[in-house]
Amino acid sequence: MSAPPEATAPRVLLLYTPTSYRATAFIAAAERLGLDVVHGMDTPEPLASHWGLPVALDFARPEEAIARIGALHAEHPFAAVLAVDDGATLLAVEVSAALGLPHNDPASALAARDKWEMRQRLAAAKVPVPAFRRYPLDADPAAIADDQHYPCVVKPLRLSGSRGVIRADDADAFVAAWERTRRIIESEGANGEPALLVESYLPGVEVAVEGLLTGGKLRLLAIFDKPDPLEGPFFEETIYVTPSRLPPGMQAEIAARTAQAAAAVGLREGPVHAELRINAAGVWPIELAGRSIGGLCSSVLEFGVGIGLEELILRHAVGWPLPATAREHHGAGVMMIPIPRGGMLRGVEGVAEACAEPGVTGVEITARVNHPVTPLPEGSSYLGFIFARTDSPAAAEAALRAAHARLRFRIEPTIGLTLIP
Ligand SMILES: Nc1ncnc2c1ncn2[C@@H]1O[C@H](COP(=O)(O)OP(=O)(O)O)[C@@H](O)[C@H]1O
Ligand SMILES: [Mg+2]
DSSP states (O other): OOOOOOSSOOEEEEEEOTTOSSHHHHHHHHHHHTOEEEEEEESOHHHHHHTTOSEEEOTTOHHHHHHHHHHHHHHSOOSEEEESSGGGHHHHHHHHHHHTOOOOOHHHHHHTTOHHHHHHHHHHTTOOOOOEEEEETTSOHHHHGGGSOSSEEEEESSOOTTTTOEEESSHHHHHHHHHHHHHHHHHTOOOSOSEEEEEEOOOSEEEEEEEEEETTEEEEEEEEEOOSOOOSSSOOOOEEEESOOSOHHHHHHHHHHHHHHHHHHTOOSEEEEEEEEEETTEEEEEEEESSOOOTTGGGGOOBTTTBOHHHHHHHHHHTOOOOOOOOOOSEEEEEEEOOOSOEEEEEEEOHHHHHHSTTEEEEEEOSOTTEEEOOTTTOOOOSEEEEEEESSHHHHHHHHHHHHHHOEEEEEOOTTOOSOO
8 A cells, every 4th residue: 555645754763672573574564665764773883874864862861862863853753753662662662752742651661671560560450360479589589489470470670571580480490580680671771660570470372463553543453373382491483373372252362452451551552562371260461561572473463455454554654645555465484483491503404495395485594603502581672584475374383393394403502612601
């Protein structure tokens, strides 16, 4: 769908970090829509000018970033300021508030970013959540291990992609999980409060939900099933398949619960990515973030003819009407290829064979050969992505598994190289 005719194209500031998986898709969608894109990258000035990018920002110094963006806005106003992923959602809200652009309430944006704030808001609104408790990072885990109900899950407040999320089944495992998660949080430097969250472990199957909020109303865009069991101790994201194979009634419950969670958190505008667990006791939000799905996963979503998720998000951001969002294909899936063990990636084989599997539409290896790879819970990346489009969700899942079985990753142990202090 082409952009509505405008005298001048709306100007959009995209905020992203150099390692973002999401930037390319947003930039491509903005170009397709004919938007005037300004790149706001979290990077030192010399690097940004080397890449020919106009705006180098330090996301860790929001006041300076806001002042810089404000000066640009005064010269040539932005229609929207958009964070492409987690790293800048709070900054985007603060900037939008400063520039007088539509935005989410900053406290709600924080609650969609910080798991402790989120849990409190969900619980206050009577949305079912696991039992949860926050502890300061310097607490002694051995002294509180007996207070926990097992199994439980230890997690950081503000990381993503399951980093530092560890299940513990007993006191010894709790102490080990705590120490490990604490080290991961410390290796990230100060990002919010030095604390971690302990939650009761919820059994069940898990789904991910993509949605878009307009004036507080949620438009459900997709429900992804996660067919691999996610039982811990670490929670690797692997296969996502849509449309969901859960019964329609349950999907309706998932949609309703996601809308309820978004309202409880207080988000009203823009993308929502939620994860929920379903068991005999009901539908439980694990997480609700004010962003779209991570990695390269969004590329399997197509709304109408060739309209991608980023296009919908950008249209919403600049206030353009949204097209119908019915999806026509019958099965689509993506596999985030997990890193099986740490070391130096020396080679990748079988990509052509994986691509040749029926239903597979692409294989993208994003890890770089001769660079170290780090698995969960410390790691924050994948080896790559496999994409499938088929006539059913079951066929999409089968295609992803068949393609993955074709891939061989040569990872050499790195002796004496410690990546995490
Ligand atoms: N209380 C819980 N019970 C069961 N599984 C959980 C719980 N909390 C997290 N998980 C698992 O860990 C994954 C990552 O946790 P989440 O809170 O979403 O952190 P992140 O922001 O890193 O994605 C979830 O998708 C889920 O599979
Ligand atoms: Mg999550």
